[in-house]
Amino acid sequence: MADCDRSLDLLSDLRDGVLADMDASWVKTHLDGCGDCNGVFLDLEVIVVTARTLASENGLAYPDENGLWERIGIRRSNVH
Amino acid sequence: MGAGAEVEITGPSDFELTQKAAGGDTDAFEQIYRRHYRRVYALSLRMLSDPTMAEDMTQEVFVNLFTKIGSFRGESQFTTWLHRMTVNQVLMYFRKASTRSELTTDEGETPVQIVRGTEDPGRMPVVDRIGLENAIRQLPLGYRTVFVLHDVEGYDHDEIARTLEISQGTSKSQLHKARLKLRGLIRQQSAG
Numbered sequence: 001m002a003d004c005d006r007s008l009d010l011l012s013d014l015r016d017g018v019l020a021d022m023d024a025s026w027v028k029t030h031l032d033g034c035g036d037c038n039g040v041f042l043d044l045e046v047i048v049v050t051a052r053t054l055a056s057e058n059g060l061a062y063p064d065e066n067g068l069w070e071r072i073g074i075r076r077s078n079v080h
Numbered sequence: 081m082g083a084g085a086e087v088e089i090t091g092p093s094d095f096e097l098t099q100k101a102a103g104g105d106t107d108a109f110e111q112i113y114r115r116h117y118r119r120v121y122a123l124s125l126r127m128l129s130d131p132t133m134a135e136d137m138t139q140e141v142f143v144n145l146f147t148k149i150g151s152f153r154g155e156s157q158f159t160t161w162l163h164r165m166t167v168n169q170v171l172m173y174f175r176k177a178s179t180r181s182e183l184t185t186d187e188g189e190t191p192v193q194i195v196r197g198t199e200d201p202g203r204m205p206v207v208d209r210i211g212l213e214n215a216i217r218q219l220p221l222g223y224r225t226v227f228v229l230h231d232v233e234g235y236d237h238d239e240i241a242r243t244l245e246i247s248q249g250t251s252k253s254q255l256h257k258a259r260l261k262l263r264g265l266i267r268q269q270s271a272g
Contacts, residue, residue, distance in 0.1 A: 012256035043263045050212050051231035059209065060122055063135045069113055072142045 003030055007037045015044055094158035102150035109149070113142055119159065120166050126228045127170045129217040137173065141166050167229070167243060174221065207266050215265040223258035230255050 007030045013019040014027050031038040092100075092108075094115070100108035120141050125134035145165065152161055216224060225244065229235040230251070235243070240251040
């Protein structure tokens, strides 16, 4: 259980490749023998990979382009 | 750094337009707006998780951009510069709203508990973009900010630490807790 707690604390760093070699080796060995922690690790990987697809601007409902421009224009005239 | 989907640019470059806009050419500024407002809105929406606030923020960013566009020297991509300006403006909003403590602390969140023997690698559903977006909206502000900057927008911990004025350790910790929290939220969504 203590090993699982330690492993869980290190999963993001392992996933991001920023873990020291010794710690990375220890976690990988733990994951090989622990389905619970390995399941969490795989889930985190899915979340991170999916998150990167959100950077795309496609698929969002955008405000009206002209309407928003008009609002900016009103504000801009207030600035000057 | 992720800056979203690239928009095919025809006509004058962003830098050329910024130069004209800095000289008072509002048509050039309007072209800049039409090229990039989606990018600004999308980033604002992900950080604020509220369409109305994101629209207001987009307006504020472009008002601010108009006053500062002369300071863009073309030393970086305009999109990167605008991206950073947007992030800073959202963070300024958070601070004005007295939510800064939520951005800088690890406290106040129940640690994510994993009960040994209850985990099933197959239990988290295949998460799609909508499911993840919904879960992100439910994250506490500090978690959400770090997660969006790192995992969506591609900032590294050093950039996040400088931007949010927190330590890199706090950034890493917030990110890890955010991911675990998202995992739990996604599982809840599927169970509901």
